[in-house]
Amino acid sequence: MTYTLPPLNALRAFEAAARHLSFKRAAQELHVTPAAVGQQVKALEARLGVRLFERLHKQLILTAAGQSYLPGISDGFRRIADATAQLKPQGAVLLQLGVHGGLDLRRLGLDAFRAGNAEIGLRVLQPAGLHELVEGKVDVLIARSLGHHPGYRCDRIHGETGVDDWLISPEGTADCPEIVSLRNWLRRRSSEAGLAPQRSPHRIGIV
Numbered sequence: 001m002t003y004t005l006p007p008l009n010a011l012r013a014f015e016a017a018a019r020h021l022s023f024k025r026a027a028q029e030l031h032v033t034p035a036a037v038g039q040q041v042k043a044l045e046a047r048l049g050v051r052l053f054e055r056l057h058k059q060l061i062l063t064a065a066g067q068s069y070l071p072g073i074s075d076g077f078r079r080i081a082d083a084t085a086q087l088k089p090q091g092a093v094l095l096q097l098g099v100h101g102g103l104d105l106r107r108l109g110l111d112a113f114r115a116g117n118a119e120i121g122l123r124v125l126q127p128a129g130l131h132e133l134v135e136g137k138v139d140v141l142i143a144r145s146l147g148h149h150p151g152y153r154c155d156r157i158h159g160e161t162g163v164d165d166w167l168i169s170p171e172g173t174a175d176c177p178e179i180v181s182l183r184n185w186l187r188r189r190s191s192e193a194g195l196a197p198q199r200s201p202h203r204i205g206i207v
Contacts (some may be wrong), residue, residue: 109185
C-alpha cells in the first residue's frame, strides 16, 4: 500500500502551531524561525486545498478544517514517537551528536563516555553543521565557530579565544540530563587531555 502524505516538516509545523496557537512558540519548539513555520503551514494549506488557520491580528485560530485535522495528525506523531521509543535499548536515552568534519573523533574519547553513561545511547553524525542542528537531524552539535547563535546555548570546549570548537544546543533542551552529561564530559576531557584545536591561519568562519 502506498501512502499519500504531505511533507513531514509541514505537518510538524502545523501540529506545533495548532497546539500553541502561535507560530512564534511553534518555532521555538521546532528550533526554526516563525517565518519558516508560517511558510510550511501555507504550503500545507495550498497542498490540501483548505485553510487550516484564521490569521487575525496577533491571534491564530484553527478553522473547522484545522480542528478536524489536528487530532489525527497529533495521534500519528504520538504513534511514530512510541514506535521509535520501542527501538531504543531498554532504559537508554538516544542522543544524536553532530560533529564538524575537521575534528578527529578519537580526541573526544566517546567510547569512554559511552562506557560511563550506559543510560545514554550516543550516536554521532560527521560531518554535521548548523543546518543539521536546525533541521533536527542532531540534538547537539560540536561546531567550529565564534559561539554566537541566537536561540542556542554555546559552550566553549576549549579555554581559548577566537574561532574555536563549541558545543551548541537549542536553549530549550540545553539543560536536558543527557546533554549536561556530555557537556561535563567534554569539559573534563578538554582539561585532562588538552584538546586545543590544531589551528590554521586561514581557518575562519563557521563550519
